[in-house]
Amino acid sequence: MSAPIFPSILATNANLPKITPDISAVPGANLITQVFGWADGIALAMCVLAVLIGAGLWAFGPMMDNPRSASMGKKMLIAAAVGTIVLGAGPHLISALFSIGTSAH
Numbered sequence: 690m691s692a693p694i695f696p697s698i699l700a701t702n703a704n705l706p707k708i709t710p711d712i713s714a715v716p717g718a719n720l721i722t723q724v725f726g727w728a729d730g731i732a733l734a735m736c737v738l739a740v741l742i743g744a745g746l747w748a749f750g751p752m753m754d755n756p757r758s759a760s761m762g763k764k765m766l767i768a769a770a771v772g773t774i775v776l777g778a779g780p781h782l783i784s785a786l787f788s789i790g791t792s793a794h
Contacts, residue, residue: 707791708791710787729776732772732776733773733776735772736769736772736773736776737769739765739766739768739769739772740765740766740769740770742762742765743761743762743763743764743765743766743768743769744762744766745762746758746759746761746762746765747759747762747763747766748762750762
C-alpha cells in the first residue's frame with residue numbers, strides 16, 4: 690500500500706465541522722421561500738402554455754401547408770416536457786447531490 694499523496698489535506702478535512710443548511714435562520718426566509726414558490730408556479734404555467742402552443746402549431750401547421758410550424762410545435766412540446774421534468778426533479782436532485790457531497794470523506 691502506498692501512503693496518501695496529500696496527508697495534510699486529508700487530516701484537515703477530517704477536522705471540518707459538519708454543515709447543515711437551515712434557511713429558517715436567515716432574515717426574510719419566509720419571503721425567499723415564497724418568491725421561490727411563485728417562480729416555480731410561473732415556470733410551470735409557462736410550461737403548460739408552451740404545451741398548448743406547441744400542440745396547436747403541430748396540429749395546425751400541416752393543415753396550413755407550413756411544415757416549419759409543425760416542426761417548431763414538436764420542439765416546443767419537447768422543451769416543455771424537459772422543463773417540467775427539471776422543475777419537478779430539480780429540488781430533489783439538488784438535495785441528493787448535497788447529501789452525496791456531505792457524505793464524501
